[in-house]
Amino acid sequence: MSDHPTDFQGDILEAIRESVKKALPDAVVDVHGGNGHYTLAVTSQGFAGKGPVDSQRLVYGAIAHLMKGDRAPVHAVDSLKTKVPS
Amino acid sequence: MTLSDAVKSQIEGTLEKSRVVLFMKGNKHFPQCGFSAQVVKILGDVGVAFDTVNVLQNAELRDGIKAYTDWPTIPQLYVDKKFVGGCDIVKELFASGELHALLGKEKAAPEKVAPPKIALSEGAKKALVAADDGSGDTLRLEINAEFQYDLYFGPKEQTDIETTADGVLVRMDAETAKRANGMSIDWVEAQGGAFKIDNPNEPPRVRALSVEELKAMMDKGEKLVLVDVRTSGERDLAKIQGAKHLETSEAEIAALDKDTVLVFQCHHGMRSRNAAELYLRKGFRKVWNLEGGIDAWSIKVDTNVPRY
Numbered sequence: 603m604s605d606h607p608t609d610f611q612g613d614i615l616e617a618i619r620e621s622v623k624k625a626l627p628d629a630v631v632d633v634h635g636g637n638g639h640y641t642l643a644v645t646s647q648g649f650a651g652k653g654p655v656d657s658q659r660l661v662y663g664a665i666a667h668l669m670k671g672d673r674a675p676v677h678a679v680d681s682l683k684t685k686v687p688s
Numbered sequence: 689m690t691l692s693d694a695v696k697s698q699i700e701g702t703l704e705k706s707r708v709v710l711f712m713k714g715n716k717h718f719p720q721c722g723f724s725a726q727v728v729k730i731l732g733d734v735g736v737a738f739d740t741v742n743v744l745q746n747a748e749l750r751d752g753i754k755a756y757t758d759w760p761t762i763p764q765l766y767v768d769k770k771f772v773g774g775c776d777i778v779k780e781l782f783a784s785g786e787l788h789a790l791l792g793k794e795k796a797a798p799e800k801v802a803p804p805k806i807a808l809s810e811g812a813k814k815a816l817v818a819a820d821d822g823s824g825d826t827l828r829l830e831i832n833a834e835f836q837y838d839l840y841f842g843p844k845e846q847t848d849i850e851t852t853a854d855g856v857l858v859r860m861d862a863e864t865a866k867r868a869n870g871m872s873i874d875w876v877e878a879q880g881g882a883f884k885i886d887n888p889n890e891p892p893r894v895r896a897l898s899v900e901e902l903k904a905m906m907d908k909g910e911k912l913v914l915v916d917v918r919t920s921g922e923r924d925l926a927k928i929q930g931a932k933h934l935e936t937s938e939a940e941i942a943a944l945d946k947d948t949v950l951v952f953q954c955h956h957g958m959r960s961r962n963a964a965e966l967y968l969r970k971g972f973r974k975v976w977n978l979e980g981g982i983d984a985w986s987i988k989v990d991t992n993v994p995r996y
Binding site: 632634641643654655658659662666669678679680681682683685 | 758759760761771772773774776777780781825838840842843
């Protein structure tokens with residue numbers, strides 16, 4: 603795996619979780635990964651009635667600021683799953 | 689992300705021309721990113737004609753398509769001028785059969801894939817059991833076409849193949865199952881711990897070994913041949929105990945069984961990588977390159993070995 607340097611200071615996993623929860627307060631966010639690559643599974647009522655594209659847009663929108671630029675803390679989202687709580 | 693009128697009409701022109709368009713990195717014959725490659729493979733499996741647009745050839749288009757779709761990642765699949773999704777969504781739609789329906793193709797009956805045999809070492813088993821947070825998520829294994837591995841806890845999928853590896857339940861998709869049969873997962877304590885995977889299905893390639901991992905393997909008494917590719921002058925300055933000198937042992941190494949574990953080492957890890965590639969071509973299957981070379985060894989493992 604290649605290195606992805608970033609200027610970001612602090613806990614990136616926590617920053618991702620916080621950002622998603624800001625957009626979707628009821629969300630259960632499972633995030634793991636490192637070195638620029640992250641895997642997310644988000645469960646929220648906010649996805650109810652939405653297709654996969656709109657659901658993922660909500661999540662991507664919430665973490666867009668972490669994905670901006672070449673030295674962004676989040677270089678790639680390896681996998682993003684969205685679910686409505688059952 | 690910006691979208692000029694020129695790029696916008698270029699995108700719309702492309703979508704006008706072809707029913708199925710994939711904006712990707714590379715082209716369908718040489719995808720230059722794993723996610724793009726997965727979508728190309730899926731479209732091939734569905735058996736539909738599609739056009740690709742290589743966003744790496746045009747920085748403006750690369751940004752433009754993200755703005756046009758309001759989607760931050762590549763690849764992006766369009767069908768009938770409508771955005772379908774990125775890699776994850778396409779994978780899901782493919783698994784559920786919705787992608788076939790969208791593209792007007794019959795989904796072939798699901799191929800029966802036998803649960804693979806996977807062996808876990810005691811250490812790996814302990815690490816996995818300790819990592820289970822009891823949330824009900826299941827241990828999942830993913831092996832992509834490039835034999836990159838992912839081992840994580842995640843939700844169960846309908847199309848999963850299940851196997852029990854030394855008492856631990858592991859779930860995976862059918863493609864992974866086909867690539868996993870006969871593999872073993874071990875745990876190395878070095879650097880806070882890491883899984884070490886041995887998979888007979890993997891095409892041979894040079895794998896990276898850290899100095900800490902090498903130390904751990906040596907301490908465990910694992911069978912390996914450490915090959916020093918440096919000049920004799922450099923060996924006079926510093927060497928790792930037990931390393932064979934390639935220059936003087938070439939014939940001896942070439943005569944070894946092709947399943948011998950060979951670890952190549954130089955000063956910083958560049959020359960040894962070339963040597964490792966060469967021995968791979970000679971037919972050796974378990975070839976490692978010591979990343980950082982003897983210099984990393986001096987810094988991290990044995991400070992008695994002088995640096996130069």
